[in-house]
Amino acid sequence: MSEREKLKRQVFEAVEAYCSAAHDFSFDSTAPIVRLHEPTFSADEINAALDCMLTTQVTMGTKVKVFEKSFCAPFGHRNGVMSNSGSSANLLAIAALANPDARDALRPGDEVIVPALSWSTTVWPLVQLGLVPVIVDVDPKTLNIETNALERAIGPKTRGVMIVHVYGNPCDMDAISTICDNHELVLIEDCCEALGASFGGSPVGAFGRFGTFSFYFSHHMTTLEGGITIAQGADDAELMRILRAHGWIREVEDQEHWRRRYPNIHPRFLFVNLGYNLRATELQGAMGMVQLPKLDGYVSARRTSAQWLLDRLERHAELLQLQSETAGGYHSWFGFPITVSSNAPFDVDDITTALNKKGIETRPIICGNIARQPGLQMYPHRVYGDLTHSDAVMARGFSFGNHQDIDRVASAYIADAIDEFVEAL
Numbered sequence: 129m130s131e132r133e134k135l136k137r138q139v140f141e142a143v144e145a146y147c148s149a150a151h152d153f154s155f156d157s158t159a160p161i162v163r164l165h166e167p168t169f170s171a172d173e174i175n176a177a178l179d180c181m182l183t184t185q186v187t188m189g190t191k192v193k194v195f196e197k198s199f200c201a202p203f204g205h206r207n208g209v210m211s212n213s214g215s216s217a218n219l220l221a222i223a224a225l226a227n228p229d230a231r232d233a234l235r236p237g238d239e240v241i242v243p244a245l246s247w248s249t250t251v252w253p254l255v256q257l258g259l260v261p262v263i264v265d266v267d268p269k270t271l272n273i274e275t276n277a278l279e280r281a282i283g284p285k286t287r288g289v290m291i292v293h294v295y296g297n298p299c300d301m302d303a304i305s306t307i308c309d310n311h312e313l314v315l316i317e318d319c320c321e322a323l324g325a326s327f328g329g330s331p332v333g334a335f336g337r338f339g340t341f342s343f344y345f346s347h348h349m350t351t352l353e354g355g356i357t358i359a360q361g362a363d364d365a366e367l368m369r370i371l372r373a374h375g376w377i378r379e380v381e382d383q384e385h386w387r388r389r390y391p392n393i394h395p396r397f398l399f400v401n402l403g404y405n406l407r408a409t410e411l412q413g414a415m416g417m418v419q420l421p422k423l424d425g426y427v428s429a430r431r432t433s434a435q436w437l438l439d440r441l442e443r444h445a446e447l448l449q450l451q452s453e454t455a456g457g458y459h460s461w462f463g464f465p466i467t468v469s470s471n472a473p474f475d476v477d478d479i480t481t482a483l484n485k486k487g488i489e490t491r492p493i494i495c496g497n498i499a500r501q502p503g504l505q506m507y508p509h510r511v512y513g514d515l516t517h518s519d520a521v522m523a524r525g526f527s528f529g530n531h532q533d534i535d536r537v538a539s540a541y542i543a544d545a546i547d548e549f550v551e552a553l
């Protein structure tokens with residue numbers, strides 16, 4: 129072993145020793161805290177990232193490519209484009225769809241239907257690309273887009289549907305795929321909360337022309353920040369590789385195609401489209417490769433704790449509405465969302481204050497009803513219907529953590545805290 133390798137080994141061993149001393153995120157009933165999230169990474173991921181730093185191979189390269197291919201394997205193709213966040217993954221999908229070089233490109237003024245209960249950057253890329261979001265209500269049980277309302281909201285300018293698998297609960301992909309086929313609408317799946325989820329045995333993200341995922345710190349697996357857009361078409365993936373990095377051909381798979389087309393411009397600095405800089409780093413690719421094999425285990429831990437809580441909290445069904453897994457779906461439980469019933473003798477602040485006092489962190493569900501957020505009021509959009517259910521989620525919804533470190537003792541602690549709150553009413 130070379131001197132350099134020996135030194136590296138020492139660094140790695142020091143990291144391992146540090147992490148085994150410092151990284152215990154399991155629930156401690158003597159000082160109970162249930163965080164919204166606990167880290168999914170430790171020494172292996174840190175060392176994978178450190179290795180990039182030590183070798184100075186830090187900018188996007190082989191490790192990102194290997195991660196993209198590994199991530200795509202369950203989707204049956206190789207068209208994954210990693211970027212620096214789930215928001216960038218959404219931006220890349222929409223920017224590719226609305227690019228003049230795209231197959232059947234969307235045009236400014238075209239409408240894309242989105243659920244009211246979504247994240248801001250589900251909707252902003254549509255606005256940024258001159259498209260018009262059409263906001264549709266959600267089903268109060270699954271919290272996903274209401275498919276009858278979706279179909280009724282289609283108008284003469286509607287060209288696409290961008291769905292969100294809310295908190296990892298797969299949308300009804302039979303109904304949505306049929307609607308999209310019947311009305312010739314392009315489908316984009318925002319799966320940023322739904323890593324590891326599937327419908328009818330197929331992973332979410334495999335149904336749409338594009339599927340997007342986030343690897344933000346608090347998600348099912350992480351590259352700290354990070355995201356990926358997967359595409360059914362190799363042409364869409366090539367276009368996203370260009371848009372991701374300056375409009376440059378540097379990252380495309382088929383370099384020859386562009387060189388032949390523009391023989392008079394230096395091929396190393398050939399810019400064939402507009403572009404952003406949304407690149408991931410090599411550190412993120414390296415971390416992703418370590419995290420990916422752990423994903424199924426994390427998701428199954430989340431499913432176990434969610435199922436236990438669903439059963440345990442059923443006794444409060446008149447006061448607290450829980451999320452139902454979509455029939456035929458495999459939910460990956462990003463968190464545990466609850467909506468306080470309209471006839472409950474308390475409001476959402478009462479219950480979240482009580483839980484917070486017991487060390488149980490809470491938060492609103494996604495960004496509530498996006499149609500009510502001030503940011504959207506400045507830009508063209510259309511609202512379909514009265515959005516009653518999304519308003520209810522915004523006014524009376526909350527969630528707490530349902531991460532991989534919530535064990536039975538932690539789940540019982542949460543359930544007991546809720547019982548205690550209800551009994552004291």
Ligand SMILES: Cc1ncc(COP(=O)(O)O)c(C=O)c1O
Nearest residue numbers: 213214215247292320321342344
């Ligand atoms: C539905 C949805 N879309 C997009 C995003 C954006 O992902 P990121 O935070 O990685 O930018 C999030 C964030 O959690 C999300 O919940």
